Amino acid sequence: MTDQPFRIVFAVFNGMTQLDFTGPHQFLSRLPGSETLVASRDGGDVASEGLVFACTRTLADISGCDLICVPGGATATQVALDESFISEVRRLGLGARYVTSVCTGSLILGAAGLLQGRRAACHWAWRHLLPLFGATPDERRVVRDGHIITGGGVTAGIDFALVVLAELGGEALAQTLQLGLEYAPAPPFNSGTPDTAPPEILRAYNRRMAASMTIREKEARLAAARLANLEIAQ
Amino acid sequence: MTDQPFRIVFAVFNGMTQLDFTGPHQFLSRLPGSETLVASRDGGDVASEGLVFACTRTLADISGCDLICVPGGATATQVALDESFISEVRRLGLGARYVTSVCTGSLILGAAGLLQGRRAACHWAWRHLLPLFGATPDERRVVRDGHIITGGGVTAGIDFALVVLAELGGEALAQTLQLGLEYAPAPPFNSGTPDTAPPEILRAYNRRMAASMTIREKEARLAAARLANLEIAQ
Numbered sequence: 436m437t438d439q440p441f442r443i444v445f446a447v448f449n450g451m452t453q454l455d456f457t458g459p460h461q462f463l464s465r466l467p468g469s470e471t472l473v474a475s476r477d478g479g480d481v482a483s484e485g486l487v488f489a490c491t492r493t494l495a496d497i498s499g500c501d502l503i504c505v506p507g508g509a510t511a512t513q514v515a516l517d518e519s520f521i522s523e524v525r526r527l528g529l530g531a532r533y534v535t536s537v538c539t540g541s542l543i544l545g546a547a548g549l550l551q552g553r554r555a556a557c558h559w560a561w562r563h564l565l566p567l568f569g570a571t572p573d574e575r576r577v578v579r580d581g582h583i584i585t586g587g588g589v590t591a592g593i594d595f596a597l598v599v600l601a602e603l604g605g606e607a608l609a610q611t612l613q614l615g616l617e618y619a620p621a622p623p624f625n626s627g628t629p630d631t632a633p634p635e636i637l638r639a640y641n642r643r644m645a646a647s648m649t650i651r652e653k654e655a656r657l658a659a660a661r662l663a664n665l666e667i668a669q
Numbered sequence: 670m671t672d673q674p675f676r677i678v679f680a681v682f683n684g685m686t687q688l689d690f691t692g693p694h695q696f697l698s699r700l701p702g703s704e705t706l707v708a709s710r711d712g713g714d715v716a717s718e719g720l721v722f723a724c725t726r727t728l729a730d731i732s733g734c735d736l737i738c739v740p741g742g743a744t745a746t747q748v749a750l751d752e753s754f755i756s757e758v759r760r761l762g763l764g765a766r767y768v769t770s771v772c773t774g775s776l777i778l779g780a781a782g783l784l785q786g787r788r789a790a791c792h793w794a795w796r797h798l799l800p801l802f803g804a805t806p807d808e809r810r811v812v813r814d815g816h817i818i819t820g821g822g823v824t825a826g827i828d829f830a831l832v833v834l835a836e837l838g839g840e841a842l843a844q845t846l847q848l849g850l851e852y853a854p855a856p857p858f859n860s861g862t863p864d865t866a867p868p869e870i871l872r873a874y875n876r877r878m879a880a881s882m883t884i885r886e887k888e889a890r891l892a893a894a895r896l897a898n899l900e901i902a903q
Contacts, residue, residue: 436689439812457691457720461823464719471719480723482730485698485705489714489723500853532753538851558853576855589695593824610839610860616688617772617822619861621810622855623831626844636844655797 441469441603444500446524446543447491448517450510454481454589455537459504462596464611472497476520483508491548494523500528502599506592507539508559509516509647512654515546516661525549535584535599538545544585545570548666554580558588559629560644564652567659567667590627593618671750675703675837678734680777681725682709682751684744687717688823689771693738696830699846700838706731710754717742728757733764736833740826741773741792743881744808746888749780750895759783769818769833771826778819780892781802782900789812792822793863794878798886801893825859 443463447456456473464471475481479492505524514520525547528534536544541555545568552591555570556562556578565572576591577598584602586595597618600609626632632640677697681690690707698705698751706834709715712727737759748754759781760766770778775789779802788848790796792811799806810825811818820829831852835843860866866874 452695452850453691454695457687457695460720461686461691461718462689470736473720484695486694486707487723489721501856538672574674577857588849590827590850590852590854594855594857601857604896606858607867607870610858610867613856613858613860613875614866614870615822616686616824617861618824618856619854619859619865620824621828622847622852622854623811623828623835624840624844624847625853626847627851629848631853632844632848636841636848640845640848 441466441502442500443469443471443472443502443504444497444527444617445471446475446494446503446505446520446527447473447481448508448514449482449486449509450513450519451481451483451506451508452538452589453486455506455508455540455592456483458587458590458592459537459596459599459614461588462593462600462612463504467608472500476517476523481618494527497527500527502533502535502603503527503531505540505543507537510540511542511561511563512564512651512658515543515658516654518661533599534583535586535595537586537595538588541561541565541570542568542655543587544583546662548662550583553583554578555583556585556587558589560588560640560648561651564655565581566661567655615618672885675700675736676734676875677703677705677736677738678731678761679705679707680709680728680739680754680761681707681715681722681739681752682742682744682748683716684747684822685715685717685740686772686789687720689740689742689826692739692824692826693771693830693833694738695818695850696827696834697738699832703840706734710751710757713829728754728761728825731761734761735765736769736837737761737765739770739774739777741771741776745773745795746798746885746892749892750888753783755900759762767816767818767833767836769820769829771820771829772822775799775804775819776802776889778817780896782896784817787817789817790819790821790825794874794882795885801889802896850858871894
């Protein structure tokens with residue numbers, strides 16, 4: 436018999452998109468009977484787009500968890516090359532009941548070898564990189580494949596969190612938290628996906644992304660090669 | 670001629686609901702030509718539901734801003750009684766081009782005397798307190814009354830941010846950021862407002878709120894009395 440709380444770990448890093456993390460944290464940290472830890476490679480401060488999250492724990496100090504959630508961000512493919520971060524995500528993910536991500540966090544799960552043969556969500560502009568890690572891109576906003584639950588880009592983390600809450604605590608709990616956090620979205624524009632955005636907005640966005648995406652793809656390929664070597668070695 | 674950036678100040682406090690702040694921060698901090706400052710009464714660390722936001726500035730040190738945004742949270746009516754915080758919000762608000770809030774942050778704007786005769790949004794469970802400060806509650810998710818733009822509960826801060834971005838930078842900018850942050854919400858349940866939540870969920874929520882709401886109402890009445898005295902004195 437055990438009264439251990441259900442342990443949720445957010446694995447965070449410098450340069451993450453903060454809402455990938457803060458959105459689901461707002462919902463999941465209210466799960467009754469749970470404890471939510473925020474951890475980074477080195478512990479302490481983590482910087483994200485002008486915010487500094489202090490007092491994060493050190494990933495290596497966390498013995499295990501029930502659910503790991505990895506946010507994304509523009510630095511996701513750099514983080515995929517951070518062997519220390521990736522090995523901790525791999526260790527925690529292999530022992531967790533649920534392995535989850537938001538946005539480009541799925542590329543980090545992929546680099547940790549946790550998505551092979553799985554369907555996964557990702558930010559729409561980065562989704563094509565998932566197959567490098569043996570995963571099948573899925574354009575839905577929240578994707579479940581067995582014990583792996585992944586959310587799409589940034590704000591998808593809120594829909595993702597409600598799906599996870601319903602799984603862990605039941606629909607009534609998810610609905611109660613939705614009411615408390617007044618989640619009845621009413622976007623003033625309909626520009627949230629490539630399919631619905633005005634074509635000129637999409638074109639300009641893609642043009643601006645193009646240069647950095649070349650670098651991101653190189654990083655992702657290198658991370659995938661490292662993963663392949665790791666698997667040959669094991 | 671001036672190249673001063675458009676200055677946005679988030680006035681934050683211990684016990685705020687972090688998503689009230691982090692949601693709009695994620696969007697507004699991407700406004701080109703702007704600077705986004707996060708400030709608190711004493712500067713330094715601000716704690717919110719398990720997170721610690723470090724390196725916040727001190728409100729009194731900020732000479733002025735173009736837009737002030739005050740998030741809410743369960744401690745909003747306590748903050749409404751914090752004379753130091755309130756006087757800084759009042760000072761910055763009186764000098765700002767835009768005065769804004771998310772969730773129960775409108776009660777703080779109200780306590781600072783910034784909402785008299787104005788329509789304003791608020792978290793649905795707290796909205797009835799707005800008239801104490803001379804404001805008219807409006808149940809819309811984003812409410813604009815002149816230079817005052819207020820958002821409803823928590824997640825409304827994202828819809829609010831898009832409205833503000835369209836005002837400040839135009840619709841194309843708002844749509845571009847919506848695409849980048851993949852804001853095409855798809856809640857798995859329809860429980861985000863008292864009108865749509867299952868009746869038993871709403872009843873349970875209201876039951877749980879009842880005890881603390883008595884205290885919150887007392888705090889709000891006291892804050893309103895102080896405001897009235899301040900206005901008589903001036």
